[in-house]
Structures are given as structure tokens and as C-alpha cells.
Amino acid sequence: MKTLTLFIALLLPFAASAIETKVMVRAKARDAKFIGSSLGGAYIIIRNKANQRILAEGKTTGTPGNTQLIMKNPVARGTAICDDQTAGFLATIDIDEPTFVNIEVIAPFNQKQAQTIVSTELWLLPGKNVLGDGIILEIPGFIVDILRPRTHQFISLKTVKDKPFQFQANIVMMCGCVIDKGGLWNSDEMEVKGVLKKDGKVIREVKFSLVSANLFEGDCPITQTGNYELVLHAWHEKTGNAGVDKMNFVLYE
Structure with missing residues (x-):
């Protein structure tokens, strides 16, 4: 029994533990700006693709964004089109291994006759945050x-x-x-x-x-x-x- 206890104690430092991982998700109208607080936001759902468990959900908040950055300035590779006020949903997810997720955006959430569902799928890695402009999904219409x-x-x-x-x-x-x-x-x-x-x-x-x-x-x-x-x-x-x-x-x- 003492031998088993010692063996488990030796393994514990190597056991996987969940790591906080942040993901910024934004909903951008096609040929326009971001869906935020002034319109009631877009609803974001992040699911584990393997078991469909919801890892995070919530609404985008913030402003539609900077018109000059989004609509007028030429955009080169690596150029940000979002600032600190631009609408988004910052998800905090605890994962202990690479996790394949589905990100679903329902937008605009408060306009049922115009509501569109757009989604994408990607790998999230523990502790590897997706920030800045983050994941941007386009909403047509x-x-x-x-x-x-x-x-x-x-x-x-x-x-x-x-x-x-x-x-x-x-x-x-x-x-x-x-x-x-x-x-x-x-x-x-x-x-x-x-x-x-x-x-x-x-x-x-x-x-x-x-x-x-x-x-x-x-x-x-x-x-x-x-x-x-x-x-x-x-x-x-x-x-x-x-x-x-x-x-x-x-x-x-």
C-alpha cells in the first residue's frame, strides 16, 4: 500500500492540469463594421467539437469600431482593424490538452428577422491565447x-x-x-x-x-x-x- 501511495505521489507533478486560455471572438458585418452594444450584440457559443460541451458563451460588447481603420485604410498583412473599444466577446476557457472547437455566432441577436448563424472550427492550445483582432466571423445581409x-x-x-x-x-x-x-x-x-x-x-x-x-x-x-x-x-x-x-x-x- 505504501509503495502504491509513493508511486501516485511521484506521478502527480506530471499530471495534466487545466490552463486558462483566452479567445477573442468578433462578429463583423459584411462590407461594414462590428456588431456590438448599440445593436444588442452578437451571441457567441464555443463548444468542444468532440462532445459538444459548451466551453464559453456570451454576447459581444463594445463599439462598432473605428471607421477609418475598418473601412478606409488599406489593410496590409498583420494590420489590426480593431482597437480597445471594438466590440467582441473575450472567452476564458480552461483546457488541459489541444482541443478542437466550434465557434458559433448568432447575429444580430436582437433582430430575429435578420438573424444569421455563422460558425467556424479550429484548434485551441492550452495557454496559447488568441487575442488582438481575434477570430472574426463575417455576417452578411x-x-x-x-x-x-x-x-x-x-x-x-x-x-x-x-x-x-x-x-x-x-x-x-x-x-x-x-x-x-x-x-x-x-x-x-x-x-x-x-x-x-x-x-x-x-x-x-x-x-x-x-x-x-x-x-x-x-x-x-x-x-x-x-x-x-x-x-x-x-x-x-x-x-x-x-x-x-x-x-x-x-x-x-
């Missing part, structure tokens, strides 16, 4: 919110039949960055168009135009009662960014 009409709004036909029916939507980049005429994210380069359905059948297209920063409007005549649905999309050909929202409303006598 636009956040599209139809503002008018409201969801399942009942509207009297007599209030609209003698004038164009007004539609309104708010559209921003996936990081919340501003879309404006002639701006860095230029509305002139975007197609914003709605397809109007009545009782399940397409009846017309509605073209939307920018009226102020992020705010788009369109109109068309509506002369009949029924159940209507507007399917609105935003599209940017240069980047492939697209976003969609849908809205149902009712016209009655």
Missing part, C-alpha cells in the same frame, strides 16, 4: 424593418382608396451602420423593392426610395378589400448583401 403598415393592422378601405397607399421601412447594415444617399453605405447603390400580395397572389411591385437616413418609403394604389402581404427586400449587387422583411395587413370596408 441587411436589417430590414417594415414600419408601415403595422403587423396585422386593420385599415378601412375608404381611408386609402382615393390616394396611394403608403409603405415605410427602416434599413441598416448588420452592424447598425447608417445607409444614406451618397454616404459610405450609399443608398443609390441599393435596390429596395416590395412585392405586394392580395389573398396569397402577387398583384404588383412597389419601389422604395430613401427619404432620410435609413428610412425608405414607397406607395401604390390599393382599391380592394382583402388580406395583404408585403415582402420587402434590400439588395446590394457589389457585396451580395440582402435582407428581407414581411408584413401582413387587412383592408376592410
Whole structure:
């Protein structure tokens, strides 16, 4: 028994122990900036690929980042595009051996109609921190919110039949960055168009135009009662960014 105890005691110094390992994860909108506190953040989940155990999870916090660094300066190899305020999630993971992980980003977390899940996989080594810009996952698309009409709004036909029916939507980049005429994210380069359905059948297209920063409007005549649905999309050909929202409303006598 004493021999066994001595043998175990001799082995203990060589037994593996968990080492704290830090990983910075960020969510960056395609052709734009980072998803952070102002938009409710992106939700990050880091799992051990072998057993799917969650090693860390949480939201990105911080600012969308420095516009000059991210969008304007030429980026050479090794050049950082993030500063100390740029949104991210710093995970602290205890591992005792090289661990293959899956990193999943759900973003933007508070915008369900625009929410995208993006993931990557990589090896983490004990004590080898991944910091600085860290792991950056790209989030494609636009956040599209139809503002008018409201969801399942009942509207009297007599209030609209003698004038164009007004539609309104708010559209921003996936990081919340501003879309404006002639701006860095230029509305002139975007197609914003709605397809109007009545009782399940397409009846017309509605073209939307920018009226102020992020705010788009369109109109068309509506002369009949029924159940209507507007399917609105935003599209940017240069980047492939697209976003969609849908809205149902009712016209009655």
C-alpha cells in the first residue's frame, strides 16, 4: 500500500492540469463594421467539437469600431482593424490538452428577422491565447424593418382608396451602420423593392426610395378589400448583401 501511495505521489507533478486560455471572438458585418452594444450584440457559443460541451458563451460588447481603420485604410498583412473599444466577446476557457472547437455566432441577436448563424472550427492550445483582432466571423445581409403598415393592422378601405397607399421601412447594415444617399453605405447603390400580395397572389411591385437616413418609403394604389402581404427586400449587387422583411395587413370596408 505504501509503495502504491509513493508511486501516485511521484506521478502527480506530471499530471495534466487545466490552463486558462483566452479567445477573442468578433462578429463583423459584411462590407461594414462590428456588431456590438448599440445593436444588442452578437451571441457567441464555443463548444468542444468532440462532445459538444459548451466551453464559453456570451454576447459581444463594445463599439462598432473605428471607421477609418475598418473601412478606409488599406489593410496590409498583420494590420489590426480593431482597437480597445471594438466590440467582441473575450472567452476564458480552461483546457488541459489541444482541443478542437466550434465557434458559433448568432447575429444580430436582437433582430430575429435578420438573424444569421455563422460558425467556424479550429484548434485551441492550452495557454496559447488568441487575442488582438481575434477570430472574426463575417455576417452578411441587411436589417430590414417594415414600419408601415403595422403587423396585422386593420385599415378601412375608404381611408386609402382615393390616394396611394403608403409603405415605410427602416434599413441598416448588420452592424447598425447608417445607409444614406451618397454616404459610405450609399443608398443609390441599393435596390429596395416590395412585392405586394392580395389573398396569397402577387398583384404588383412597389419601389422604395430613401427619404432620410435609413428610412425608405414607397406607395401604390390599393382599391380592394382583402388580406395583404408585403415582402420587402434590400439588395446590394457589389457585396451580395440582402435582407428581407414581411408584413401582413387587412383592408376592410
